[in-house]
Amino acid sequence: MLYDVIVVGSGISGLYAALNARRAGLHVALVCKSNPLRSNSAVASGGINAVLKTTRNDSIREHIADTLNGADKLGRFSAASAMAAGAGEIIEELQSLGVKFDTDENGAIAQRPFGGTKAKRTCYIADRTGASITQTLLVQCRKEGVEIFQNHVMLSIATFDGKLSGITLLRRRDSNVIAFACKSLVLAGGGFAGIYRGHSTNSQESSGDILAIALRSKMRLVNMEFVQFHPTTLANSGTLISEAARGEGAYIVDENGVRFTDELQTRDKLSRDIVRHQLAGHTIYLDFRHLGEELIDKKLPSARKHALNGAGIDICSELLPITPSAHYTMGGIWSRNDTSTDIPNVFVCGECAYSGVHGANRLGGNSLLEAAYFGRLAGSEAATAAKKGVFHPIDYAIVAKELRYVESILEGENRFNINTMRRNLGNNLYNNAGVFRTHDSLANALEYVHYLMKMSSGLCCINKERNDNVELLxxxxxxxxxxxxxxxxxxxxxxxxxxGSHYRNDFPEKDDKNYETNTIIRRLAKAFLRISFESHLSSDWWDRIRRLFHTQIG
Known part of the structure; x- marks a missing residue:
């Protein structure tokens, strides 16, 4: 099948990219490995940041400064400023598409404070913001003629003489490997916090597929060490209790009722405070009781529902036990400000991208904004590239290789339990590459990952059925x-x-002299990765000067 533009991923970023490419009059396909409403965007509850005409005591300049302060000197000024400046237009466009943001007593869009910000900047729909935006964009994509392929799993990028020719896919309904040809490609497949299985707010499908494919395609990955742990998830479940709860005034307390931390500081600092208090023998809770049932049911209905369903706790009258969990990954596929990548006509947006906006730590409310802003931009850039481009032949040796790979999993003899291995990986990463890290703990994690890599060759399907084989996926x-x-x-x-979110107990201080720079990882050979630090990817000297100016004066 031939398409001008193919978008991989059905979160807000992918949907926005597909919609914008389609509005350029092109033949567009959107590919996702399951139901589009199972993306992490659809469960993002908090809100989306923007300085609006009605916003009080705030400015675009303040938004940029807060974003760069959160990024801890690794933010790209040009990207952060473009995103902040375009945020108001994004909100207006979402409204025009039918997104119904909550309003205040004057009929203006209501805004709440989030951690790391100096103002009430976060627009919201109760605590269901991501789901509302995702559903609206999905309906609009279907209405405007984007072809949506559910249950198709991307396996590889196909190139011919170094030029993009398409992608290979696993079609889940029959476990066959197929190829789609395209002139341009948008990667919007999400992050990888789901690899912390059992300790993550992400869906089970958040496995970093797109980043693994990019690495195998010799694309650069940037700042992969920066994993954000959300400070308030339901203990023993990973269910996210949105930052909206703290924005509306919920307290973080211990078993003695002591408020031991600032609830609205950045997520990295708050997560560390909570874990330190846990290590000292305390149990940590969110306290909603003083907010009252009326406010909770109006502004935090999902939090109440999750607490009742997940723990049998009514937050109107009881304390809710919480713990930090892996939530968001700041690192991703290297991209320029226009979302282009190392491969011509391949663009990237959303959590799988390194746009430079978040740097070492993301502010709450900026992820949905980044997804929408850069998703829209990626769709436009991909459309422009497709109009200038041509189709290139697909090398069916690539398809044959992927087919052999799938067949080996389906037909081979299984020797291990996939669920146990995934759970063990999540536990090891959380304990050794989690909120606190050391050389020894990270070395332990790397050794265990290499052990699992060797063992994974013995993972094959017990169920040989080809129709929607969940085990194969x-x-x-x-x-x-x-x-x-x-x-x-x-x-x-x-x-x-x-x-930022990367904290080394053995190196507890920031080292700007050696590390105010981006970590770059490349695949040089079949199983050899190279790490380097490349400061020019963070910004040029003018970018550094402007960034310093904004963070000091903003």
């Missing part, structure tokens, strides 16, 4: 997870300092 995802986990841990070992 799980094995492919797990092997991708190991590729990404290796890159993440190697990057964390290389950064011998503490910055």
């Amino acid at each position: 799980s094995i492919i995802e797990f092997r991708n997870s190991l590729t990404v986990a290796e890159a993440m841990v190697m990057s964390a070992l290389a950064r011998e300092e503490s910055r």
Whole structure:
């Protein structure tokens, strides 16, 4: 099948990219490996940042400054400023598409404070913001003629003489490998926090597939060590309790009712405070009781529902036990400000991209904005490239190779339990490459990842059924997870300092002299990864000067 533009991923970024490419009059396909409403965007509850005409005591300049302060000197000024300046237009466009943001008593869009910000900047729809935006964009994509392929799993990027020719896919309904040709490609397949299985807010499908494919395609990955742990998830479940709860005034307390931290500081600092308090023997809770049932039901209905369903707790009258969990990954596929990548006519957006906006730590409310802003931009850039481009032949040796790979998993003899291996990987990463890290803990994690890589060759399907074989998908995802986990841990070992979400107990201070720079990882050979630090990817000198000016004066 031939398409002008193919978009991989059905979160806000992918949907926005597909919609914008389609509006350029092109033949567009959107590919996702399951139901589009199972993306992480659809469960993002908090809100989307923007300085609006009605916003009080705030400015675009303040938004840029807060974003760069959160990024801890690794933010790209040009990207952050473009995103902040375009945020108001994004909100207006979403409204025109039918997104109904909550309003205040004057009829203006209501905004709440989030951690790391100096103002009430976050627009929201109760605590269901991501789901509302995702559903609206999905309906619009279908209405405007984007072809949506559910249950198709991307396996590789196909190139011919170094030029993009298309992608290979696993069609889940019959486990066959197929190829789609395209003139331009948008990668929007999400992040990899789901590899911390059992300790993650992400869906089970958040396995870093797109990043693993990019690495195998010799594309650069940037700052993979920066994994954000959300400070407030339901203990023993990973269910996210949105930052909206703290924005509306919920307290973080211990078993003695003591508020031991600032609830609205950045997520990295708050997660560390909570874990330190846990290590001192305390149990940590969110306290909603003083907010009252009326406010909770109006502004935090999902939090109440999750607490009741997940723990049998009514937050109107009881404390809710919480713990940090892996939530978001700041690192991703290297991209320019226009979303282009190392491969011509391949663009990237959303959580799988390194746009330079978040740097070492993301602010709450900026992820949905980044997804929408850069998704829209990627769709436009991909459309422009497709109009200038031509189709290139697909090398069917690539398809044959992927088919042999799938057949080996389906037909081979299984020797291990995939669920146990995934759970063990998640536990090991959380304990050794989690909120606190050391050289020894990271070395332990890397050794275990390499052990699982060797063992994973013995993972094959017990169920040989070809119709929607969930086991087949799980094995492919797990092997991708190991590729990404290796890159993440190697990057964390290389950064011998503490910055943003990356905290080394053995290097507790920030080291600007050696590490105010980006970590770059490349695949040079079949199983050899190279780590380097390249400061020019963070910004040029003018970018550094402007960034310093904004963070000091903003």
